[in-house]
Amino acid sequence: MDNSNIITINGLTKKFPIGDREFTALSNVTLSFTRGEFTGLVGPSGSGKTTLLNIIGSLDIPTKGSATVLGHSIKELSHSQASQLRNKSLGFIFQTYNLLPVYTVFENVEFPLLLLKTPARERNKMVLQALEAVGLTDKAQSRPSQLSGGESQRVAIARAMVKSPEIVLADEPTANLDAKNSHHILQTMVKLNREFNTTFIFASHDEKVIGYLRRKISLDDGRVVADEYIERPVHLARMETNYGGEMPCSL
């Protein structure tokens, strides 16, 4: 397994202008992430989790310091280079799913491959594989309005995973789900992380998410206040006991 460094953050400070003042959302953050991590940024509301995830995802840039993602310094990317990095190498999962309502489940998952100009036959195969991985093959022709919250989030996971990104960034992915669906989608992500060695980085204050993390980075007031590796995450342990280490294939 290749466990090389894929994200390096050095002395990162992010300030937002508010009127004629500045608000410091992140303050001198230094962190690195290796391939295959299942890591969460945790902390109270307003602690800077989303801001950090957005910078890693090249949706925003540092005010000071640097963030280097897959060899690209985020501050130095042009708009088109940043969107190329996102299209090719990053998958995003948001709390509101962000599915396109007029398209079918199949078309929603296909969308990133259209941006990458993947040929039709290959596209078809990749979409079906992604839907199978999240257990939604039978919903391929449904529209988002016909899905439950848990199913919608699984479509979002399939859409994030379909292009085999190196990194998936998930911002409060369970915020709109009940406990059963939250565990379901978290276990889906654990399975994908294991199968493809995809790096997952979460921003969340949900204890259910935290129970699956192998690394927990705590933020408070824009600063990293703890960075812990968890030997036996509580929900992972429970999942392995329940399924004897094997995940149910219908996840």
Ligand SMILES: Nc1ncnc2c1ncn2[C@@H]1O[C@H](COP(=O)(O)OP(=O)(O)OP(=O)(O)O)[C@@H](O)[C@H]1O
């Ligand atoms: N564009 C912006 N302009 C001004 N302030 C901002 C902007 N984006 C974020 N902030 C501020 O930066 C701080 C950190 O916000 P951020 O969304 O990163 O926190 P968070 O930890 O993700 O919070 P939550 O758990 O509530 O989503 C907050 O105080 C927020 O109001």
